[in-house]
Amino acid sequence: MLPHYLTVKGQGENEIVIERSRFIASIARTETEEEALAFIQEIKKKYRDATHNCSAYMIGEQNLIQKANDDGEPSGTAGVPILEVLKKKNMKDTTVVVTRYFGGIKLGAGGLIRAYSNSTSEGIEAIGVVERKLTAVMHTKLEYTWLGKVENELRSSSFPIKEIEYLDSVIFQTYVAACEKQQFIDWMTELTNGQGIITEGETIYLETDV
Numbered sequence: 001m002l003p004h005y006l007t008v009k010g011q012g013e014n015e016i017v018i019e020r021s022r023f024i025a026s027i028a029r030t031e032t033e034e035e036a037l038a039f040i041q042e043i044k045k046k047y048r049d050a051t052h053n054c055s056a057y058m059i060g061e062q063n064l065i066q067k068a069n070d071d072g073e074p075s076g077t078a079g080v081p082i083l084e085v086l087k088k089k090n091m092k093d094t095t096v097v098v099t100r101y102f103g104g105i106k107l108g109a110g111g112l113i114r115a116y117s118n119s120t121s122e123g124i125e126a127i128g129v130v131e132r133k134l135t136a137v138m139h140t141k142l143e144y145t146w147l148g149k150v151e152n153e154l155r156s157s158s159f160p161i162k163e164i165e166y167l168d169s170v171i172f173q174t175y176v177a178a179c180e181k182q183q184f185i186d187w188m189t190e191l192t193n194g195q196g197i198i199t200e201g202e203t204i205y206l207e208t209d210v
Contacts (some may be wrong), residue, residue: 001134001203002061003178005092006210009128011039016122018115018148024050025123027096030057031067036095040069043097051102054078054116058086071099077112085120091111091129096120118182129210137162137201140172140188146195153191159184160206177205 011028026043030036036057044053052071056079066086070080082096097181098119107115138159142150147170154161154174165171176184181200188196 004131004133005061005091006129006131007093008091008124009130009209012123012127014123014126016119017103018118019107019111020097021105021107021115022101022103023115023119024099024101025096025119026099027094027123027127029093030059030095031093033059033067036065036067036128039095041098043099047099050099052078052100053097053099054082055095055097056080056083056086058083058091059093061092063087063092073111073112073116077109078116081113081117082120085117086122089121089124089129091124094124096123098123107110107134130207131210132205132207133174134178134203135178135206136178136203138174138176138181138184138188138201140174140192141169141197141199142172142192142195144170146170146192150188150191150196157187173201178203 013026056068068083070078160175162173
């Protein structure tokens with residue numbers, strides 16, 4: 001699993017107009033090629049009356065699955081520019097469909113490349129990007145006498161609190177980047193004079209806005 005990567009925040013769309021042609025970028029997070037293809041078909045159905053529904057997607061940790069489709073635009077002027085934007089922005093598990101309603105003015109090859117690139121870039125910016133960071137949920141079990149001090153220290157640290165459990169002892173569940181686990185253990189051990197029982201829980205991807 002990658003320690004961190006970028007992807008789109010969610011699903012959405014953004015429209016721009018260039019020389020009277022409408023370009024609608026529909027974007028979604030897709031973790032498999034099946035999801036990507038299903039999303040493309042969904043958008044094609046939604047905009048079935050459009051002149052073109054051009055698309056591209058990048059799937060997988062190493063971007064092993066990447067496809068582009070010009071959907072009737074001159075070869076290399078639509079799908080590839082969309083894909084190149086995804087590559088430039090280091091986006092993973094992302095599918096983009098740019099729908100064009102022709103406005104009567106031909107853009108030429110260069111104009112089309114810029115139009116599809118700009119539509120994709122502005123669409124991603126409008127929908128938002130998140131960084132997904134591989135994160136461990138660390139559990140620190142302590143006597144209640146430590147509650148105030150440890151909570152205050154955690155809230156002013158770089159380790160977000162996921163949850164505090166109030167049982168026979170207090171248990172802090174804390175998000176810790178996978179690469180910082182030993183740093184957290186050393187810090188918490190010193191903070192509690194070795195009184196904390198520290199265990200590792202599940203590992204998840206924690207998302208933060210970019």
